[in-house]
Amino acid sequence: MSADGWEWDETLYAGSATHYAAGRMPYPSILAEAVRSALGLDGRGRLLDVGCGPGSSTLLLAPLFETALGVDADADADMLAEAARRADWVGAINIEWRRLRAEELPADLGTFRVVTFAQSFHWMDQDLVADRVRGMLDPDGAWVHIHASTHRGVDGDDPLPHPRPPWDRIDELVAGYLGPVRRAGQGRLPAGTRSGEEEVMRRAGFTGPTRLDVGGGQIVGRTVDEVAAAVFSLSSSAPHLFGDRLPAFQAELHELLTRSSDSGRFAERTREIDVVIWYPGSTRP
Template identity: 35%
Template sequence: MTHATPSTFNSTLFDGAQQYYVHYRPKYPPELYDRIAQGFNLNGKGKLLDLGCGTGLIALALRDRFEQVIGLDPDPEMLKQAQQQADELGAKNIIWLERSAEQVNAPPNSFKLITIGRAFHWMDRSLIIDRSYDLLETGGGLVLLATHGEDPWTSQIPWKQDILAVVKQWLGDRRRAGQGWWVDPDPPHEELLRRSAFSLQVLYEAEFEQIWTIDSLIGYLYSTAFCLPSFFGDHRQSFEAEIQKVFLSHYPSGNHVEILKASALAGMK
């Protein structure tokens, strides 16, 4: 296995996870989008560039606040899911492009906003920040969105630690990243943005409810690069049975509501 760095990134990173990503990844709350819209005076004009757009989570949510939205992602299956959702919503102002964030090609001052969600750590972050500054119009910004607390690898909550123990029993103690290994971003996103040409940083935050059931928990795990369904081959049912047993040992009703946090770190030009 190799490190999942920008130079080795390929679409197998989420191979088989795309459908789970659509349905089971925590979504950013509307309040967070509202705060971004207020901070950047989004009024239905201008263009949005959503890098590493995946299944279109951000692009679709913000589509009505721009004249045009462009979503880039190197994974064709992710874009297929994004297009299906756009068709269901009747979204006509979004263009999906199959390419990496590093391959973005547009004239300077083309966009009012550039957004990146949970894909930023897979990118050449310094390069993307520098290019984004040039691509943005004055008064625009680069916004890095994230959700916090759902990942068992970073949680100290007992039930999630027990779930992680099951994952490790099956896949080993080292965190996977598709066919590579996870590497923590160094330095953190905040530090890179602080060093950049962006003149001002603003952090928007909002809380939201995450409803955990056996299905949503397993679906979430299968949506991640560390727990792809393909890792388990013909033994998926056995893995799922163990996850179910652990979850029910904590929540016999099979349901748990958790308050999580979402954030948007914005650099203003």
């Protein structure tokens, strides 16, 4: 439980799985290369992706390892089903998926060369998870935390091929239905998600970090449906939060988006991704 009383529950991303896969901009391929280079990965070892969702980061990084395992606290298994579907689509045969809360680790999963957290660690009991994951890492292993915002691009007024999505008005529309305080599962987050990762990691005995800045600035085209999916991919506007008002919200959102672009197309510049690498001992690989 966080300091403001918020507690994780299984409805956090209920109904968001297909929206997440369709609405989040993909991680760039250079992210995998940056991680490979920083850690000297050579195709050996195991990857564990904690809070994997529909497998966005798992699928990108799995080719760097012998095997990969994605785990997610997925109440209805929709996220993991979407991850498995996407893995089948691209022919990724070295990945397994398991429904599991991070707080349940190590769960007899063994040890790993790398454990990744991509846009997920802030939802967890951080001290508990950091302590348990440290014991799951190989002696030359690493914890890789991927900080990113892939549902929307950077703000700006530089010319793009199509209009930017009207994110300020989208936020106002969501607040009109759900209230001004950020929703998350059955609770609210008036102060946002947890911070203080560095203190957590040092308390758990990790050393580092090594920081990598990856990508950012690429122009990405988006459709009305993709931007709408991005809205529903968020814990703060997951479909279940709207209850019986969901059809009305969907209609207003669609109207807002179609009025904002005559062509039905939008464009955004991607945000930079911050990769933070921690090590389980005093010696880095």
